[in-house]
Amino acid sequence: MSGLKFVGFAGSFSNPSKTRLLVAEATDRAVARFGGTSHVFDIANLGAGFGAASVPGRSPDLDRHLDAFLAADAIVVASPVYKGSYTGLFKHFIDLIDPAALLDKPILLAATGGGHRHALVIEHQLRPLFAFFEARVLATGVYAASADFADGRLADDQTGARLDRAVAQFADHLPAAGIRQARAVA
Secondary structure (H helix, E strand, O other), rough: OOOOOOEEEOOOOOOOOOOHHHHHHHHHHHHHOOOOOEEEHHHHHHHHOOOOOOOOOOOOOHHHHHHHHHHHHEEEEEEOOEEOOOOHHHHHHHHOOOOOOOOOOEEEEEEEEHHHHHHHOHHHHHHHHHHOOOOOEOOOEEEEEHEEEEEOOOOOOOHHHHHHHHHHHHHHHOOOOHHHHHHHHH
């Protein structure tokens, strides 16, 4: 089995959360395709007091998830759309990351919202944010509207196919062992 580590961060505080469902689905599909392990978390997992005063080294919950995020071979990030952008606490978590820490790290961008009118949040908000870090943002982003979910799971076939396409794009950016396995599966 591959030693790849996929980490997913959902910038949502809600429970249950469509954003977390989408992130978990993406990391599950990545592990199924490339092997390895996944670690998925959301804002609620960062500790009851997570907010403006949160800094690394003062919260075991924050430290555990931040360390996993930084140690990942590949990352999936998603935020629900809030007033046309990602959530404030999503951005606060990202603000805790050193600007050089995500250099060349492959990242799949995703977002969720009530309808499809906010689908460009990936291109206009998330992509520039991770470009600042010089991460290897995958070409395909995945936006899912509320109608794309049913019974606590991603139910839209087109969104699922787009998610598969995005996950497949990790292959060119993973360590050599992951790339060999991905090509063998394809």
